[in-house]
Amino acid sequence: MKKVQSTCNYCALDCNLDFHVEDNRIIKVVPTKGYPVNDGFSCIKGLSLDKQQTTVTRSPLPKIKRKDGNYEYVSWDEGFKYVADKILELQDKYGKESVAGISTGQLTMEEFALFGHVMRNFLKTNVDGNTRLCMSTAVVAHKQSYGFDAPGYTLKDIELSDTIILIGSNPVVAHPILWERILKNKNKKLVVIDPRRSETAQNADYWYGLKEKTDLTLLYAVANLLIEKDYIDKEYIEKNTEGFEEFKVFVKDYTLERAAKITELSEEQILELVELIHQGERVSLWWTMGVNQGYEAVRTAQAIINIALMTGNIGREGTGANSITGQCNAMGSRTYSNTAVMYGGGDFDNPDRRKRIAEVLGVEDSVLATKPTATYNKIIEGINAGEIKGLWILCTNPRHSWTNNETFARAIEKLELFVVQDIYDDTESAEHATVFFPAVSGIKKEGTYINMERRISAMRPCLEKSEDEKNDYEIIYGVGKALGMGPLLDKWKTPRDCFELMKECSRGMPCDMTGVTWEGLENSNGVQWPFREGEVLESDERRLYEDGKFFTPSKKAKFIFEEVRENPLPTTKEFPYVLNTGRGTVGQWHTQSRTKEVQFIEDVSIKKAYIYMNTKLAKENKIKENDSIRVYSINGENAIFFVKVTDNVRYDELYAPIHYIECNKLTPSLYDPYSKEPSYKATPIYFEKI
Numbered sequence: 001m002k003k004v005q006s007t008c009n010y011c012a013l014d015c016n017l018d019f020h021v022e023d024n025r026i027i028k029v030v031p032t033k034g035y036p037v038n039d040g041f042s043c044i045k046g047l048s049l050d051k052q053q054t055t056v057t058r059s060p061l062p063k064i065k066r067k068d069g070n071y072e073y074v075s076w077d078e079g080f081k082y083v084a085d086k087i088l089e090l091q092d093k094y095g096k097e098s099v100a101g102i103s104t105g106q107l108t109m110e111e112f113a114l115f116g117h118v119m120r121n122f123l124k125t126n127v128d129g130n131t132r133l134c135m136s137t138a139v140v141a142h143k144q145s146y147g148f149d150a151p152g153y154t155l156k157d158i159e160l161s162d163t164i165i166l167i168g169s170n171p172v173v174a175h176p177i178l179w180e181r182i183l184k185n186k187n188k189k190l191v192v193i194d195p196r197r198s199e200t201a202q203n204a205d206y207w208y209g210l211k212e213k214t215d216l217t218l219l220y221a222v223a224n225l226l227i228e229k230d231y232i233d234k235e236y237i238e239k240n241t242e243g244f245e246e247f248k249v250f251v252k253d254y255t256l257e258r259a260a261k262i263t264e265l266s267e268e269q270i271l272e273l274v275e276l277i278h279q280g281e282r283v284s285l286w287w288t289m290g291v292n293q294g295y296e297a298v299r300t301a302q303a304i305i306n307i308a309l310m311t312g313n314i315g316r317e318g319t320g321a322n323s324i325t326g327q328c329n330a331m332g333s334r335t336y337s338n339t340a341v342m343y344g345g346g347d348f349d350n351p352d353r354r355k356r357i358a359e360v361l362g363v364e365d366s367v368l369a370t371k372p373t374a375t376y377n378k379i380i381e382g383i384n385a386g387e388i389k390g391l392w393i394l395c396t397n398p399r400h401s402w403t404n405n406e407t408f409a410r411a412i413e414k415l416e417l418f419v420v421q422d423i424y425d426d427t428e429s430a431e432h433a434t435v436f437f438p439a440v441s442g443i444k445k446e447g448t449y450i451n452m453e454r455r456i457s458a459m460r461p462c463l464e465k466s467e468d469e470k471n472d473y474e475i476i477y478g479v480g481k482a483l484g485m486g487p488l489l490d491k492w493k494t495p496r497d498c499f500e501l502m503k504e505c506s507r508g509m510p511c512d513m514t515g516v517t518w519e520g521l522e523n524s525n526g527v528q529w530p531f532r533e534g535e536v537l538e539s540d541e542r543r544l545y546e547d548g549k550f551f552t553p554s555k556k557a558k559f560i561f562e563e564v565r566e567n568p569l570p571t572t573k574e575f576p577y578v579l580n581t582g583r584g585t586v587g588q589w590h591t592q593s594r595t596k597e598v599q600f601i602e603d604v605s606i607k608k609a610y611i612y613m614n615t616k617l618a619k620e621n622k623i624k625e626n627d628s629i630r631v632y633s634i635n636g637e638n639a640i641f642f643v644k645v646t647d648n649v650r651y652d653e654l655y656a657p658i659h660y661i662e663c664n665k666l667t668p669s670l671y672d673p674y675s676k677e678p679s680y681k682a683t684p685i686y687f688e689k690i
Contacts, residue, residue: 004462005032005523007449008046009106009442010589012325013037013155013177014451015046016526019443019462026050026443026462036525036540037155037451043176044587048598049443056597058425058438060468065434076470076478083392083435084482086417087123090390099390099417100379101127105134105327106395108447108459109336110498111472112329115394116338117361118480120369122488130396131333132376133403134326136675137292139334141301142323144674145558147551148345148510149334152544153284153320154453154528159184160318163280165191167215167304168290168681169324172199173583175288178324191276193218194290196580196655197648208273210263212578212653212682216296216564219303221259222274224251226310231278233312240548241309243559250561277311282318289326289582293680295568297672302560309557315545325452332450335511336502339373343505348372360504362491375676376402377669383411390417394472395439399428400591401658403667403678404635421475427593428661437475445471447495448521454528456513458521473498507533510551567682569670575634575684577617577652579666582681584657592659609660611641614653618645623689631656633666634684654685 001022008015015038018030029050031042062079063071074082090098101119103112112129119127142149158164158181169192171179179200182190192204193215201207210218226232227248237244260267277283285304291297301323308314308321325331336343343360346353348371358365374382380398382388384407391411402408412418412432420433423441430436443462450456465471470478473495480489492498496518506513506529514533521527525540550557571578587601595601611631613623623629625645631654632638639662649655656663658680670679 001027004460005458006443006462007328007457007459008042008049009328009449009459010045011175012327012330012452013175014328014449014455014457014526015042015177016457017042017046017049019050021462024463034525037455038177041177041180044598044601045589045595048601051597056423056441060438060466062438063425063436071436076468079435079437080478080482083417083419083479087390088483090416091123091125094389096124097126097374098388099123099125099392100374100382100388101125102376102379102391102393102396102398103127103129103333103337104394104396105129105131105330105333107329107333107472108445108495109329109332109450109502110447110495111476112333112337113343113498113502114473114476114480114492116343116369117488117492118476118483118485119392120338120373121367122480122483122485124369126374126379127337127339128373128376128379129333129337129339130376130398130401131327131330132676133401133678134289134292135323135330135334136677137297137301137672138323138325139340140298140675141305144298144560145302145305147553150510150544150551151323151452151454152315153322154541154543155181156541157284157318157320157322157543158182158286161185161188161282161284162318163189163191163276163283165193165277165283165285166200167193167285167287169286169288170194170198170200170582171324172203173586175324176586189276189280191273195650195653202648206272206276208265208269209650210265211650212580213294213567214263215291216300216303217254217259217262218265218270219300219307220251220254220561220564221256221270222277223247223303223307223310224254225256225271225274226277226307227251229274229278231274232310236312236548237310240550240556241559242554242556244310247306247559247561277307282316283311283313284318284320284322285313286322286324288324290681292677294682295670295672295679296565297677298674299560299562305557306559306561309559315543315548320543323452328451329449331452331454332448335450338369341372342368343502344509345511346509357505360501363488367488377671377676377678380408380411383414386414389415391415392419392421393429394421397427397429397591397593399432400661401664403664403680404637404669405661405664406637407669421472422593424593427591439472439475440465440469444469445473447473448499450529454511455526456516456521456529457526458524460522569634569668569682569684571652571684575632575686577654577685577687579631579633579683579685580649580653580655580681581658581663581667582655584659588657588659590659591661609639609641609656609662610644612644612646612649612655614649614651615645615647617651618643621689628690629687630690631666631685631687633668635666635668637665639665640690654687
């Protein structure tokens with residue numbers, strides 16, 4: 001029996017697991033002991049990765065929908081040629097940007113990079129990822145405040161912090177291994193800021209159940225009070241930041257009284273929160289989707305960063321303004337997908353950066369993409385406007401997960417080419433594909449992942465592929481060859497080749513990983529970037545900004561702020577309640593395409609869409625547990641849910657898990673103006689009992 005150490009490709013912790021394999025079968029899965037992220041622990045999703053070897057029963061060959069509506073299985077070469085010919089035909093007829101792609105944070109870094117090379121460099125078209133749905137807010141916040149998308153913390157910090165503040169974050173359900181690390185910290189005060197009394201809030205020392213989407217007002221008021229009470233680190237501010245004096249003047253208008261009125265917290269609660277921040281010697285602030293998925297999300301994330309900066313809680317053990325990422329390789333997508341930035345970071349209009357990337361790839365400057373991609377929402381809007389005729393999606397299910405998802409359903413009907421590349425051919429998206437490319441799961445792939453703390457880890461194949469099976473890298477490469485890329489693919493033949501290219505692209509950048517080797521990642525503890533060629537790795541856990549230096553031209557972090565915006569979709573007399581959304585249980589994942597394979601998870605998961613309603617509201621409307629209601633959204637759609645009655649949601653708020661297609665049928669086409677991340681969390685609704 002052999003043992004293969006590889007990376008879990010669900011959430012952004014990137015736990016490592018030991019797969020024990022015999023006769024090309026996984027006998028057992030054991031969390032890797034000593035790995036810095038999970039150290040012998042795993043949630044049920046990671047422990048069940050072996051189930052993907054037994055439940056996928058579809059053909060390993062591509063299938064094409066013919067004119068009569070029936071699918072025909074074809075050889076891989078025929079599938080590649082069909083897609084390549086169709087893409088070139090559409091571009092010739094409608095223009096370069098008439099085709100587009102959507103990828104996912106669950107691909108390897110090498111698959112992102114190759115897809116960016118084929119689509120962005122060669123075809124000169126647009127590719128966004130479903131990381132747009134979860135992490136683009138943090139990306140923009142980091143880049144504007146720090147000068148680069150570089151979260152500075154290590155996960156060890158959550159064990160070293162004496163005051164942990166979670167904002168719009170529910171790790172009990174969404175990141176259970178992170179929660180396990182919080183529980184290890186016996187000397188902390190745990191603070192949760194969340195409209196819902198989530199599973200994490202129920203275990204907190206302090207819970208602040210503010211009104212939805214008022215967190216920016218709260219954070220500005222907290223900053224103002226910290227300044228008024230002289231609870232700030234003046235030396236740190238002077239040496240390591242810029243823009244504080246302007247920020248100080250700005251927040252004066254965010255008084256305690258104003259904040260209490262808007263957030264519906266008491267003045268005493270807000271003052272208590274201020275004192276908790278002041279009393280902590282090592283305060284860490286952590287945020288995730290509750291912040292990121294909003295109509296003023298970037299400024300909210302930066303308000304968190306501002307509090308960390310002004311109190312000197314950054315770059316030290318147990319501190320930081322720390323974004324918790326959603327998907328396993330969102331960080332790899334953010335830095336190496338060639339979509340919003342060039343490989344390894346840098347702007348598309350920077351001549352020095354373009355020259356360097358062209359040298360590494362061995363191509364002329366003219367081969368490289370010339371601008372950032374059109375964003376996810378613009379791609380879908382472009383399809384519905386008749387401007388985009390072909391779409392290629394990889395390892396994602398936007399018919400289910402896209403906000404206001406009926407708009408994606410309408411988009412599918414307008415496409416002349418809809419390529420779905422996935423493990424499964426029965427997802428809500430794959431069922432409508434004109435071409436389906438079957439890809440193997442992660443247990444048969446190789447590549448690298450980068451987790452939320454910048455840790456690079458190895459995915460290595462646990463099982464051998466069958467003769468006709470292909471991984472995502474091979475599929476993208478095959479289409480590239482069929483497109484006629486020829487010598488442009490010479491340096492990209494294998495994932496390892498691509499890894500070496502990306503290493504060189506990172507040289508001299510904040511995410512420099514030139515000291516990392518393909519072999520060195522195997523059976524290792526992973527390596528956090530930056531790790532430069534010639535450096536000695538003295539610790540498995542390293543943080544940025546310990547020297548107070550950031551990546552801006554001045555080397556100082558920036559205070560960035562803006563007046564709180566008026567809610568573009570407020571509740572009304574007709575739509576008096578708010579729909580909040582998020583995860584349901586530890587076992588469920590996104591649209592359940594993968595977790596439906598795990599019988600234990602299926603056995604304990606609710607099969608139909610459900611929604612949580614406040615006890616008082618339910619009583620007033622004569623609604624009992626498991627009654628059905630029809631929920632009407634301000635976006636013009638409606639859906640049926642059965643009700644779970646609870647005191648853990650606010651009176652005017654209903655909460656629906658994202659794992660059911662009905663949920664995002666109701667969310668709006670509303671986006672943060674800077675990150676273009678959808679505002680999933682606060683949709684005006686009303687309901688009727690059925």
